[in-house]
Amino acid sequence: MRVYIPSTLRLLGEACQAGEFGPPPLTAYAVTPALREWYAEGDDEELEYAAMAQAARASVGLLAVDPETARRRVVVACEVGAVPPANGTVELGDARLELRVVVPWSAVAAVHVDAAEAATAVGKAAELWDAARNGDDDAIFALDSCEGEDLMWYATQEIPDLLAAEGPRGGLNG
Known part of the structure; x- marks a missing residue:
């Protein structure tokens, strides 16, 4: 099963x-x-994108x-074994689940x-995270705005170079 783990460059490193x-x-x-x-009308690709978008948030x-x-x-895309079903408290449309196992790097x-150019929009959304969760309209707008930024795809063999380029603010050198 494909799962999406939310992360940061530091946590990824x-x-x-x-x-x-x-x-x-x-x-x-x-x-x-x-x-x-x-998303009853969505195909598998649309459903995967929706799950990844929730992880990005x-x-x-x-x-x-x-x-x-x-x-x-x-967002780290991983292949894991069977995931237990939700316990019934999940809201309609929620892609969140809890993994009760360590996910090995080999599963990535x-x-x-995000591209480096998205840092301003993403930084603003992170600054206003708590306000957005408390329903502040301006903060929600900032969070929604950063979701307009496309996430770039990196193959597993590219990850060390990505992290090294990031340096102490989030990569392997940090």
Whole structure:
């Protein structure tokens, strides 16, 4: 099953060095029954995109609590075994699930990262994260605006170079 783990460049660098994402529980996003029911007309590609978009939004929350890392959303696409079904408290359209296992680096299929040019919009959204979660209209607008930025795709063999280029603000050197 393809899952999307929200991250930051700093956390990605730590996972790359450790060879795993953990410790559990890990919040991830996937095409859940709740998401499939909400987007009943969506094909598999659209559903995967919706799950990844929810993970990208969660990445902004991680950036909000780590002001020293590069202001770029990171979503790690991984292939994992069966994921237990939701416990019934999931809202319609929610792609979130909880992984109760360490995810080995070998499960990483690709990484999606904002372009450097998105840092201003993403940084503003991270700054206003708490206000957006509390319903502030301007903050919600800032969060929605950063979602207009496209995430770039990186193959697993490109990740070390991506992290090295980022330096101490979020990569392997940090």
